[in-house]
Amino acid sequence: MSLEIITENRCFEGRQLRFRHRAETLDCDMHGAIYLPPQAAREPVPLLYWLSGLTCTDENFVQKAGAQRYAAEHGVAIVAPDTSPRGDDVPDDPEGSWDLGLGAGFYLNASQDPWQRHYRMYDYITDELPELLPEAFPVDPERSSIFGHSMGGHGALVIALHNPARYASVSAFAPIVAPTRCPWGEKAFSHYLGPDREAWKAYDSCELIAAGAPQLPMLIDQGEADNFLESQLKTELLEQACQENSYEATIRRHPGYDHSYYFIASFVGSHIGFHARALEQAAG
Template sequence: MTVETIASHRCFEGEQLRLKHRADSLDCDMHFSLYLPPAARGGDVPLLYWLSGLTCSDENFVQKAGAQRYAAEHGVAIVAPDTSPRGEGVPDDPEGAWDFGLGAGFYVNATEAPWDRHYRMYDYLTEELPALLAEQFPVDTSRAAIFGHSMGGHGALVIALRNPARFQSVSAFAPIVAPSQCPWGEKALGNYLGPDRENWKNYDTCALIEAGALQLPMLVDQGEADNFLEEQLKTALLEQVCSRTGYEATIRRQPGYDHSYFFISSFIGSHIAFHARALEQSLAED
């Protein structure tokens, strides 16, 4: 697989890269950003996957979150893929809305035309991108964790819960925890997956936990001043299903914080430390 380097920046003695490649699973060219800490010069390092939210690209997180400082300290790499397929021929919301189509892939494998040709972000993130990273960069994809924000928080939780053997931990900022029960999710899942709501459960965090998902270390931060909290994010539903099923998760409600990257940057250090501890613990147990 050919990977083109679009940009490279020295950052906290490591390297922040922006890269481009042809994604077979999405049938389009894709960009992703990758931070390699200074420890990567000495061998493979653990990998954190970051999934961004609606309207974002691979660049928002690496430019706004301030994560590189903490990744360098803990010796972990962070990969930030784009949030949807893009390019000529990739369909978008017919009405040009920001909550569906380009920039809003919802990290699913679409089954409905015309979305099913390109919108296969789940396969891209669980199969194609990890294989590329393991082949071409000094990262250990067997020691991995995943986190994200909003739509990306939904994606991180779902991917981790469906693949518990592949991730040592999962965390999220203001995630969409029950897309089957909110307007953003109903629009996206209805279009990408069709009208049968049973099929939506494979991409619904609360439904997966209710169905008996295996335990993983889980951390969720939710700002209490988030304008999307009640209608779209529905953190209370996650709290309820975890309590009902005995699923252990640390869910922190943060007073005064909204949905922005100011919120993310305030707590990104604790999330990276959380994942670093889980990765170290798994290594000690091996």
Template sequence: METIANNRCFEGEQLRLAHRAESLGCDMHFSLYLPPGARAGNVPLLYWLSGLTCTDENFVQKAGAQRYAAEHGVAIVAPDTSPRGDEVADDPEGAWDFGLGAGFYVNATEAPWSRHYRMYDYISEELPALLARHFPVDTERASIFGHSMGGHGALVIALRNPAHYQSVSAFAPIVAPTRCPWGEKALGHYLGPDREAWKNYDTCELIRAGALQLPMLVDQGEADNFLEEQLKTELLEATCADTGYEATIRRQPGYDHSYFFISSFIGSHIAFHARELEKSVSDD
């Protein structure tokens, strides 16, 4: 573990760290905000998963989340969006929607991607264990959220591991990657041609298959230029209505796909998770 940066922020610490990720077979970076309360003991943890082309740094520099994390006494970890390194395969055409920066939070099964692209295992298993060993965070009191591709990742990982997260939320998530160009390209390459295997990484398919109820919040900007072709929020709305799955899905007029959108509502998402994390203590 190597500390790359440590900046004081709202009386807490914004860290950037590097380590060897065994599940990915490469060196990785992640960013971690520790609120001031972490100096007194373990604090609850939020996982943030970023979108296409992002690294671990976009969220911590643009979202303005640290202020709210400090107020609510929660830590936020922001991992990178894919494996990295010269040995890691990339889109042979150099496209931005696949390969480096576009891991889609899956465990790839197809060569050459299966050698490194195991972001599902990294987020759900390796990173929590690493954080629990080295930092004052309580990984048993955790929630997860993300944006776009990361919103897809957060929803899928939470729905497949409901005992590990108290709540899940997303900004402009890809809710049905089996039915949009970004998802069809990524899942086709990472998982191969068997579309049944793709359903394990599709939020709508998981809910229809009987995923357990979790507190869920989704914000979608109505001026998002990816809404109609890639994000397809209406499919999640229909799926929840058909199955009785309870989710708060808010359409926000005038907001686009950018971090201006995220920064406008990040406070309400962190407050949402903080309430659910507090409930988990009361339930215990």
């Protein structure tokens, strides 16, 4: 089924759109959002993927981050997919918790039942969307970068580290950098990927850097007043992995900032500028 536009709003002389389509990868209907800057009216523009965190949908970033202003300034499109498959037949956490199942896809390909039929967010982001988007919008999938928040920061880092030729740069706000070593990741991975912890390492950015992932421009912002910093995010493990493996990354800590979209809105402009510069250099 082709992509269907369901809402459109004028924004900073560009267009903020919400769409839906049948996702073959996920075997369900999916929603997504895309901002097209004014430059897209003249020619295809670079594409910046945004991956949101636990409990979010495709709408949180669009409505709260204030990113459209900067996307219009730099002439980049931003696509915000949903965080998991959705639908009546899509399995959810049997305990009704928010950190597994709907809204918590973790941007991986599940290998265990009952998850593996639908929970293939890695393939959805890396394969299906890049084919779908240029058919519907004036975007250039050959000029792409990726960023995200929390669980989405984890997804952005892992996807970029696995596909360094596909993305000009990667950045994250408060990412889960070592999901194999935190409660959120251990719960999700044990369900989606099974008990073999070696298999988990494919979705852990610290493990990928330690294994020799190719260098990409990388920017990380972390609030020091983040309630999840010590227990779930463990930024120090990424700092350690980068130092031990000579991986160049800009990792910034910000006193007083928490895990919320107030934090994201404060620095999203610098992230979009960072990606715009990387995309321009890659094109040159």
